[in-house]
Amino acid sequence: MKRIFTLLMGGLVLFSTACDSDKESGVTGSEWFLTPESTVNGTTVEVRCETKFGAGVLTGANSGFTYAAVTSAGVGSFESTATATASGSTIAATLSNLQPETLYVVYAYADFGGARMQSTGTTFTTGTVTDLPDPDPDGPAFGTPEATNVTASGATLSCGFAFEQPTADYTLYFEYRPVSGGSYTQKSVTAGTGVKSVTLSGLTASTAYEFRLCAEWQGESYVSGMGRFTTSSSEGGLTAYSGWAELPMVQDKSDYYYAYHLCPDVYVPGTNNRQLRRNYSVCYSDDLKCAIWVAAPMHTCYAQKNTKRTDAYREDPDISVSQPGKWEGYTRGHLLGSSERLVSNATNRQVFYYSNIAPQLGQPYFNTGGGAWNTLEDWVDTQWGNTADTTYQVIGCYWADRNKKVSGTTIPTHFYKVLLRTKGHKNKWVVDCSRDELQCIAIMIEHRTYSKSEVPQPSQYASKGLLMSVKALEEKTGLTFFANVPNAPKDTYNPLDWDL
Missing domain, CATH: 2.60.40.10 (Immunoglobulins)
Structure with a gap:
């Protein structure tokens, strides 16, 4: 399993000499580590690295992080974390008292019997010194x-x-x-x-x-x-960002690649243009040459028509394997739709990454106006358009069999959408909601040609057996949805909650 993270700070600079320094020092075993990730808060940085070690292996090892400042004069002296925690297969630590506005390179490591195994390096840039509150003469x-x-x-x-x-x-x-x-x-x-x-x-x-x-x-x-x-799941699974309600759980599969895309020029209100909005996340299979899922928050702020459709088809730069983008006999089917990301030109360009594109039949009546997939997309848009709250969506591919391959991609037999939002469109974060305040549902569409009269309409989804609980879809796909929302009622659904 490999992941490339688009970090929440302003731009990740890859430190090209990291791998060479590993070889010269005799450090080996980087294949046992994923790329470390970091969250910057001023001059304090939280670092975490998932590994491929089995449960309990890290408990008996000396593990942690080693890091150094990178300046115009070169790489400074490396320091190691005084304390780090090893939970399951994850190493985590907090680096404090760092130099402000400075580039650092960091590695995760684990020592076994006097031999060190070390990850590849990644970098982060610290912010300004965190200010303490001004003293109040009247109280704390x-x-x-x-x-x-x-x-x-x-x-x-x-x-x-x-x-x-x-x-x-x-x-x-x-x-x-x-x-x-x-x-x-x-x-x-x-x-x-x-x-x-x-x-x-x-x-x-x-x-x-x-x-x-x-x-x-x-x-x-x-x-x-x-x-x-x-808190994360007791099953040992993790998501990249605990506050992102839409994320499925990361799976330990060697051919899965994960990317987390932020809107390059769209900011969260009230952050003084310092925190970028997230665009979408993707899990991509190198074996199937197709996305497993794409997850995204859906809100009217993303669909503001500030740009036109860009048609900027290209490989996802944050997925480090080749990605087909054309298939004879199939259209380029968006998982997260272009019309749902018109807030800026740069944001729209990201949804044309091949990691967000799957081979879909066009005519007759699948990925075309009035087709089965487009009808489902149009209905989903009614669930979040012109509402105060956010609908969290996972769009995925499913293979009942793997019999057909075109241009290297195994053609999905079904496509699905999974939705979570508050009941009655409460303006409340779903993570803070009780089970009774939430609703979720899954809809799966068979990927085949349809006649015009066969195209299922939303009012027919229940009678045609296209609806299911999120739990039922989890059992079918082996995925865990909405892992960051502990009260999500995944074992049930009510079509009436969705006007179906």
């Missing part, structure tokens, strides 16, 4: 609470804090609980101005938590804003 001041190193059973919580009173006069602690409710659990931290952090353990897998930093002073309670995180 808090920064923004954050959670890092999130696993199935643990997390590290942090929050900036400033207070000019003597440390003996007040107490300071984090409190946390499941978003679904219940009593808070408290973890004390030392008083005094600075960034406060605590490591949690014993959490429940696939559960959304909320937390905050609290101070008690002169009989009064003061609290920070509320932070949130979601």
